[in-house]
Every structure is written in structure tokens, then in C-alpha cells.
Amino acid sequence: MCVEPAVIYLRYAKRHLCRAHLIEDIEQRVLSTVENKKLISTGDRIAVALSGGKDSTALLILLCRLLPALKDVSLVAITIDEGITSYREDTVHSAEDLTRRLGIEHHCISFTEQFGDPLDDLLKGRESQACSICGILRKKALNIGAHRVGATKLATGHNLDDEAQSVLMNVLRGDLPRLVRNSGNDSQSAFIQRIKPLAYISEKEIATYLILNDAWKNLPECPYTRYALRREVRTMLTTLEYRYPGTMLRLMESKRKIEYYCAGSMVCEPIRGCRECGDPCSGDICQVCLLRRSLGL
Amino acid sequence: MKIILPDQSIQTLDRGSTPVENVLSDLGINSLEVIVSRNGKLVSEDTVVGADDEIRIIRIAHGG
Numbered sequence: 001m002c003v004e005p006a007v008i009y010l011r012y013a014k015r016h017l018c019r020a021h022l023i024e025d026i027e028q029r030v031l032s033t034v035e036n037k038k039l040i041s042t043g044d045r046i047a048v049a050l051s052g053g054k055d056s057t058a059l060l061i062l063l064c065r066l067l068p069a070l071k072d073v074s075l076v077a078i079t080i081d082e083g084i085t086s087y088r089e090d091t092v093h094s095a096e097d098l099t100r101r102l103g104i105e106h107h108c109i110s111f112t113e114q115f116g117d118p119l120d121d122l123l124k125g126r127e128s129q130a131c132s133i134c135g136i137l138r139k140k141a142l143n144i145g146a147h148r149v150g151a152t153k154l155a156t157g158h159n160l161d162d163e164a165q166s167v168l169m170n171v172l173r174g175d176l177p178r179l180v181r182n183s184g185n186d187s188q189s190a191f192i193q194r195i196k197p198l199a200y201i202s203e204k205e206i207a208t209y210l211i212l213n214d215a216w217k218n219l220p221e222c223p224y225t226r227y228a229l230r231r232e233v234r235t236m237l238t239t240l241e242y243r244y245p246g247t248m249l250r251l252m253e254s255k256r257k258i259e260y261y262c263a264g265s266m267v268c269e270p271i272r273g274c275r276e277c278g279d280p281c282s283g284d285i286c287q288v289c290l291l292r293r294s295l296g297l
Numbered sequence: 298m299k300i301i302l303p304d305q306s307i308q309t310l311d312r313g314s315t316p317v318e319n320v321l322s323d324l325g326i327n328s329l330e331v332i333v334s335r336n337g338k339l340v341s342e343d344t345v346v347g348a349d350d351e352i353r354i355i356r357i358a359h360g361g
């Protein structure tokens with residue numbers, strides 16, 4: 001029995017943890033996720049999508065610490081500067097500080113360099129679609145970056161809250177293909193495999209981990225989130241999680257079961273090459289090329 | 298007790314010893330969305346805080 005004061009009470013597990021035990025617990029759970037889901041293999045060069053915000057900061061710190069337990073694995077950080085005024089500058093600086101401190105190779109790619117304009121300009125008059133447009137372009141930029149640095153996998157900082165929100169959002173939109181396509185199935189495409197080592201760590205645990213490691217920064221929130229369905233789903237799910245602890249984990253379990261029962265069936269369109277750019281996609285033309293057309297890029 | 302809210306404003310709460318969770322619910326805050334420290338040290342939501350304590354509430358921003 002530990003006698004140190006608790007820094008967190010994990011409602012879903014009914015556990016109190018002190019500083020040292022919380023750090024150990026989170027690192028152990030991330031390692032278990034990596035091992036059980038075989039996210040990382042010997043010889044992998046992992047590109048970490050480092051926005052500089054809290055989740056990707058925690059991800060990079062955690063992977064650095066777990067490196068000795070992973071055989072012959074190297075890390076490289078990639079930051080995408082979408083061009084969002086009074087938001088991205090701070091997080092890009094934070095990403096630069098962190099990689100310098102950890103001694104990790106760091107590359108930055110901007111929307112301006114890749115798509116001709118910063119996101120703020122691309123979005124004029126389409127602010128309500130901000131998150132989906134930004135998401136499509138960021139994914140493309142990350143893939144370009146990951147190829148450029150010779151990475152074998154791309155790790156993102158999606159946490160339990162993000163993942164549970166995505167499950168619910170895909171259900172609310174009636175988008176079964178996306179619900180089952182999101183996770184491991186990505187590996188079948190020609191895109192670099194994406195891994196989410198923090199998928200079972202809650203937002204609160206991540207924030208606490210950062211504070212305990214002196215890596216917490218008060219950063220601004222993306223100005224475009226106010227347009228997003230995700231924001232409403234987030235509030236709703238956090239309320240449900242508070243009243244019914246374990247709700248988010250149970251949503252993940254629902255997703256796992258749906259994936260299991262859908263395996264082998266043709267829920268997703270077969271993957272083909274985009275008619276314009278050759279990237280893997282499920283229709284004739286990939287989302288990036290569709291977007292390039294509608295934005296006139 | 299002295300409460301430092303996420304926006305840095307300060308509020309004095311006239312309350313005896315009570316768990317952090319009650320302080321938060323009085324303020325209409327879900328404990329999953331914030332981190333709380335007492336006199337500079339992180340505390341769990343069921344920690345009982347007293348009249349002489351300084352409580353800081355930090356909001357967890359989304360994203361990242």
C-alpha cells in the first residue's frame with residue numbers, strides 16, 4: 001500500500017494514484033497498448049506527429065522514455081504548420097523547444113509550402129467546414145513529411161477522449177465505413193500506417209502526466225473548434241463519463257466489437273488509386289484532389 | 298478559501314472543509330475537464346480542502 005498523497009483519482013478504475021505511481025501506470029499502459037496491438041516492430045522509424053499541443057507533447061515524451069524497451073526503434077518529429085493565426089505560432093515554438101530538449105530530429109512542413117496558402121486563407125467563407133478541410137490537408141501533409149524522413153509508421157497523439165468522440169461522431173453521422181476503417185485497417189492502404197499509442201489514456205491523465213513532468217504549457221485552443229460537432233460531442237461525453245465512469249472505454253469496446261463482426265465483409269469500398277494523383281482512396285478521386293478542385297488550388 | 302479560476306480571476310469561497318469535487322460542482326465545473334492544485338500541489342478530486350487553502354483550477358484545453 002502506497003502512503004504518498006494521491007494526485008489523481010481514476011473514477012473508471014476506482015483507483016487513487018500518487019505522482020510516481022501515476023507516471024509508472026501511464027507508461028506501462030502505453031507500452032502494453034504498443035505491445036498488445038503490435039503497433040511498433042523492430043527496426044521501425046516512427047514519425048511522431050508533433051503539433052506541440054498537450055497530447056503530442058505527452059506522446060513524444062512517452063515514446064522517448066519507452067525507447068529502451070523497444071528494440072532498434074528510432075524517433076523523428078514532424079510538425080505541420082497549418083497557418084492558423086494566434087494559435088499555431090505558440091504550439092510550433094513549443095514543439096521546437098521540446099525536440100531540442102529531448103534531442104529528437106524535428107521537421108516542419110507548412111500548408112503554404114504544400115498547398116500554396118495558409119489555412120486561414122483557404123477557409124475564407126468556409127469556416128464551418130474548418131475541421132474537415134484542415135483534417136484532410138493535414139493528413140496529406142503528414143504523409144508527405146513521413147515519406148520525406150523515411151519513416152515506417154506515423155504516430156499521433158489521439159487520446160481516449162478523442163477516440164471515444166470519433167466513435168460517437170461516426171455513429172451520429174451514420175458513417176459505418178469510417179467507424180471500422182479508422183484503426184488497424186489503415187495498414188492495408190498504401191499510406192504509411194498510423195498508430196495511436198495513447199488511445200487508452202484519458203485527456204485528464206495526459207494533462208496530469210505533463211504537469212508531473214514539468215512539461216505543461218498553457219496553450220491556446222484552436223479558434224476553429226467552435227464550429228465543430230466534435231466540441232458538442234466532447235461536452236456530452238465528458239458529462240456522461242463523469243456520471244457513468246467507464247463510458248468512454250465502453251464506447252471503444254463497442255467499436256472493437258463492430259470491427260470484429262464487420263471483418264471480412266465489404267463495409268468499406270475497395271481501395272483504388274486516385275485518378276488524379278494516384279494516392280490510395282475508396283472512390284475515383286481522393287479527398288485531397290476533390291478539395292483542391294473545390295478550393296481552386 | 299481562495300480559488301484561482303482557469304481565467305486567472307480570483308474568487309473567495311466561504312466554505313468549511315470539503316472535497317475538491319464539491320468546490321468544483323459549486324462552480325459548475327466537471328472535474329474531468331480540469332486539474333486542481335492545493336497550495337501548489339496537485340490533488341485528487343476527493344481530497345478534502347480547508348478554509349485556509351489556495352485552490353488553483355486549470356482547464357485542460359482540447360487539441361494537440
Ligand SMILES: [Zn+2]
Pocket residue numbers: 002003004017018019020021
Ligand atoms: Zn503511490
Ligand SMILES: [Zn+2]
Pocket residue numbers: 274275276277278279285286287288289290
Ligand atoms: Zn488524389
